Amino acid sequence: MWDYSDKVxxxxxxxxxxxAVADANATGEVGSISCGDALRLTLKVDDDTExxxxxxxxxxxxxxxxxxxxxxxxxxxxxxxxxxLQVTNQDIAAQLEGLPPEKMHCSVMGREALQAxxxxxxxxxxxxxxxxxxxxCKCFAxxxxxxxxxxxxxxxxxxxxxxxxxxxxxxxASCHEDIEAILEKVLAEKGEKFDPGAAPVAQPEKIAxxxxxxxxxxxxxxxxxxxxxxxxxxxxxxxxxxxxxxxxNTAYVKMTGACNGCQMAAMTIAGIQQRLMEVxxxxxxxxxxxEMAKLTNIEVA
Amino acid sequence: MVDIYLDNxxxxxxxxxxxxxxxxxxxxxxxxxxSIHKFADGVARGLKQARQQVQALIxxxxxxxxxxxxxxxxSNSTALLSAIKAQPNKKEIITTTVxxxxxxNLCDYLxxxxxxxxxLPVDKAGRLNLESYKKLLSDQxxxxxxMWANNETGTIFPVAEMAELANxxxxxxxxxxxxxxxxxxxxxxxxxxxxxxxxxxxxxxxKGIGVLYLRRGxxxxxxxxxxxxxxxxxxxxxxxxxxVGLGKACELxxxxxxxxxxxxxxxxxxxxxxxxxxxxxxxxxxxxxxxLPNTTDIAFEYIEGESILMLLNKAGIAASSGSACTSGxxxxxxxxxxxDIPYTAAHGTIRFSFSRYNTMYxxxxxxxxxxxxxxxxxxxxxxxxxxxPVANPEQAFAPTYA
Numbered sequence: 001m002w003d004y005s006d007k008v009x010x011x012x013x014x015x016x017x018x019x020a021v022a023d024a025n026a027t028g029e030v031g032s033i034s035c036g037d038a039l040r041l042t043l044k045v046d047d048d049t050e051x052x053x054x055x056x057x058x059x060x061x062x063x064x065x066x067x068x069x070x071x072x073x074x075x076x077x078x079x080x081x082x083x084x085l086q087v088t089n090q091d092i093a094a095q096l097e098g099l100p101p102e103k104m105h106c107s108v109m110g111r112e113a114l115q116a117x118x119x120x121x122x123x124x125x126x127x128x129x130x131x132x133x134x135x136x137c138k139c140f141a142x143x144x145x146x147x148x149x150x151x152x153x154x155x156x157x158x159x160x161x162x163x164x165x166x167x168x169x170x171x172x173a174s175c176h177e178d179i180e181a182i183l184e185k186v187l188a189e190k191g192e193k194f195d196p197g198a199a200p201v202a203q204p205e206k207i208a209x210x211x212x213x214x215x216x217x218x219x220x221x222x223x224x225x226x227x228x229x230x231x232x233x234x235x236x237x238x239x240x241x242x243x244x245x246x247x248x249n250t251a252y253v254k255m256t257g258a259c260n261g262c263q264m265a266a267m268t269i270a271g272i273q274q275r276l277m278e279v280x281x282x283x284x285x286x287x288x289x290x291e292m293a294k295l296t297n298i299e300v301a
Numbered sequence: 302m303v304d305i306y307l308d309n310x311x312x313x314x315x316x317x318x319x320x321x322x323x324x325x326x327x328x329x330x331x332x333x334x335x336s337i338h339k340f341a342d343g344v345a346r347g348l349k350q351a352r353q354q355v356q357a358l359i360x361x362x363x364x365x366x367x368x369x370x371x372x373x374x375x376s377n378s379t380a381l382l383s384a385i386k387a388q389p390n391k392k393e394i395i396t397t398t399v400x401x402x403x404x405x406n407l408c409d410y411l412x413x414x415x416x417x418x419x420x421l422p423v424d425k426a427g428r429l430n431l432e433s434y435k436k437l438l439s440d441q442x443x444x445x446x447x448m449w450a451n452n453e454t455g456t457i458f459p460v461a462e463m464a465e466l467a468n469x470x471x472x473x474x475x476x477x478x479x480x481x482x483x484x485x486x487x488x489x490x491x492x493x494x495x496x497x498x499x500x501x502x503x504x505x506x507x508k509g510i511g512v513l514y515l516r517r518g519x520x521x522x523x524x525x526x527x528x529x530x531x532x533x534x535x536x537x538x539x540x541x542x543x544x545v546g547l548g549k550a551c552e553l554x555x556x557x558x559x560x561x562x563x564x565x566x567x568x569x570x571x572x573x574x575x576x577x578x579x580x581x582x583x584x585x586x587x588x589x590x591x592x593l594p595n596t597t598d599i600a601f602e603y604i605e606g607e608s609i610l611m612l613l614n615k616a617g618i619a620a621s622s623g624s625a626c627t628s629g630x631x632x633x634x635x636x637x638x639x640x641d642i643p644y645t646a647a648h649g650t651i652r653f654s655f656s657r658y659n660t661m662y663x664x665x666x667x668x669x670x671x672x673x674x675x676x677x678x679x680x681x682x683x684x685x686x687x688x689x690p691v692a693n694p695e696q697a698f699a700p701t702y703a
Contacts, residue, residue: 012608012611013612013615015681018680018681019680019681029683029698029699029700029701030700030701031700031701036605036606036624036633036644036648037605038683038698038700039683039700040683040698040700057681058681058682058683059681059682059683060603060604060605060645060648060682060683060684061605061608062605062606062607062608062624063607063608063611065605066608066681112701116701126701127701128701
């Protein structure tokens with residue numbers, strides 16, 4: 001069974017705002033019956049203030065689909081529709097204290113139902129702009145469609161390329177066979193052959209590895225430099241990282257944005273630690289800043 | 302609250318007698334069976350006895366036809382890969398669309414390697430068409446692999462008849478019988494089945510032990526080469542305690558096989574009847590007249606399986622589902638798709654699978670909670686209104702597909 005957070009269970013076992021709103025003036029229906037999820041969101045919007053007075057959901061789906069729908073209604077009631085549109089799928093996931101990577105699409109469905117309902121209120125037609133494929137990389141929740149598109153768009157040739165451009169395959173590495181299969185397929189469509197030994201299309205910016213022992217100041221500067229180089233990838237996913245403190249060989253970081261509340265944050269932290277150790281040539285432990293409060297000999301700023 | 306385990310097609314509890322039989326092989330007779338000192342002198346005898354206990358359950362002619370492996374999957378891989386290695390000129394394999402992943406994913410892989418895979422379709426009741434099967438048999442086919450009974454619906458395939466047909470065409474026949482062994486009486490020596498896979502943990506033996514039955518004279522190439530264990534047909538030090546445990550489990554399975562087909566079947570039938578009578582818009586999938594005595598797979602329309610399982614789990618009841626979400630894939634069970642069960646029902650399938658440990662009291666407990674679980678979820682469903690599905694559900698709710 002999935003490792004659902006208590007919050008997911010709470011919303012699943014006692015859903016809020018279940019059922020259709022009686023005199024709704026906005027309806028959004030999204031989903032994918034083939035993958036077992038579909039959601040109808042009904043809203044009652046005050047025509048003068050554009051405030052969402054009531055929201056109700058009807059969901060055909062799994063535990064996290066029902067929980068995502070339920071928490072979404074709670075999050076948007078009382079907001080204006082413009083404010084409500086600011087709610088991202090990461091916000092929904094964070095409100096649920098995280099979702100397993102395989103289940104992040106449930107939060108996406110919630111966000112899409114909201115967009116569809118507001119489009120319906122405004123008399124517009126909502127169009128979905130993304131397609132979902134089979135989940136390939138479970139560490140970073142990257143699906144087949146995403147990888148295929150990146151391989152096409154960036155003329156990727158190797159698993160390393162795919163990892164550099166999408167992060168897929170950069171964690172536990174057990175999906176490398178599946179990534180190779182995608183490369184074989186796309187390259188065959190382009191009339192090319194997959195060669196695992198091909199040179200990478202684009203080298204990610206490399207920071208020179210340190211050879212000599214570091215002073216604490218040098219260490220902090222170097223850590224900042226590495227974090228800076230990783231920042232674009234994190235921000236591409238709507239997240240960010242901030243260095244809070246360095247004590248000895250332990251770096252305390254704060255994960256923000258989409259990284260905050262994502263169950264994959266631990267994986268991301270492990271990835272940062274790996275990169276830091278590669279560059280600095282010494283053992284570095286990366287710890288979430290929230291753990292710092294547990295240390296009694298540190299005064300928290 | 303009592304805990305009720307109705308997921309025995311997934312795995313079973315190890316029988317106490319099995320555990321008792323195994324313990325001396327951890328603590329006293331822990332020697333390597335190849336050694337000649339007193340820590341090992343009883344082990345060979347233990348293995349011999351286990352081989353005979355397996356032989357008795359599946360009714361094969363010789364105990365040397367039993368090869369111990371690590372699991373059903375290893376047995377399946379060994380069988381198929383042996384057949385193609387031993388007959389390098391034959392480039393076709395016949396199987397079905399509803400096999401276990403242990404066969405299907407291996408066949409997908411072999412397809413990429415250049416093999417032609419014929420996947421026999423099934424009808425809405427999960428049955429095969431033997432006429433189309435006959436047409437596919439030729440001297441190009443290396444092996445036919447057809448499961449004896451389906452793990453999701455319990456539907457039984459006519460493997461004895463299919464093996465006769467294959468044999469007449471000079472084609473090797475393998476059956477994945479992990480769900481059937483111990484539930485269906487079998488006498489392999491009277492059939493033309495060349496290879497059969499079974500798995501210990503489906504019949505109250507531990508996980509990590511399996512058997513490949515290999516008919517004497519069948520051309521064979523080992524998957525694992527190395528030491529002389531299993532007469533050189535499966536190298537690797539024997540998992541002695543588990544082999545002894547599997548032997549004991551087979552002895553018990555033979556003793557209880559009638560019980561499985563009478564008392565256990567009654568439990569299944571009572572649950573199935575109780576559910577279909579008390580809950581509207583649900584139906585049993587598979588071949589109702591030809592299936593395992595312990596399995597029922599029921600589709601609850603307009604709701605989703607993982608949600609049902611979560612509510613069942615809260616009530617202390619363990620079962621499983623063919624919904625996409627329980628596996629992390631995007632598609633519902635390939636077995637349901639192969640039977641052309643509509644998506645709105647396929648996602649709501651729940652499999653209840655019994656063992657000799659279940660009781661009628663447990664069945665009544667499930668019947669007490671099931672109607673309200675379904676009702677709760679239907680109240681949330683966009684396909685449902687009041688006490689019935691909305692009129693024309695597919696039109697009334699037509700979401701934008703992502």
